[in-house]
Amino acid sequence: QQQVKQSPQSLIVQKGGISIINCAYENTAFDYFPWYQQFPGKGPALLIAIRPDVSEKKEGRFTISFNKSAKQFSLHIMDSQPGDSATYFCAAGFQGAQKLVFGQGTRLTINP
């Protein structure tokens, strides 16, 4: 199946805390798992992405953890800042199809 399920729908974290957003997929053919960040009034922008040959990828304060056997992946934002307040989308794709399937989105609010 093509679905990607994302949770939670909304998340409130205190400044300096860790934000965690989870996604689950069904199609084992997926081989590309990006996360997008969207600010109000803007289009989504690629934040970080992972392929299933690694279990973790870190870029600055953002980390993707990938569990192939469980068909799950998650975004961790360390030392969360008010500027991280945005909507986050996970997605999944495979090269043969040249298109992405997106999760439902998570609205993240970081309280100062």
Next chain:
Amino acid sequence: DAGITQSPRHKVTETGTPVTLRCHQTENHRYMYWYRQDPGHGLRLIHYSYGVKDTDKGEVSDGYSVSRSKTEDFLLTLESATSSQTSVYFCAISVRQGNTEAFFGQGTRLTVV
């Protein structure tokens, strides 16, 4: 925004009228996409194109048609707008084959009354 321009940025239209949204890119990328964004549904693919005159349906294509007569322009048409098509529409491009990274435009907010 990877040279992507969407027009118009905002539109209010009446039920039953045709509406065309335009996506223009400046860098001759092959793959272009139209998504709609709705609360609780994330981004859903409407149609996509893999070249001039080559298009295919996405998961929510009913009520929509597309055309791509030039590499740089991808048009989305609502033949007869309905209130359920009130949404924010995003155009996106992929910069090369085998890389599904997508770059998005700024979006068009469409309201059907």
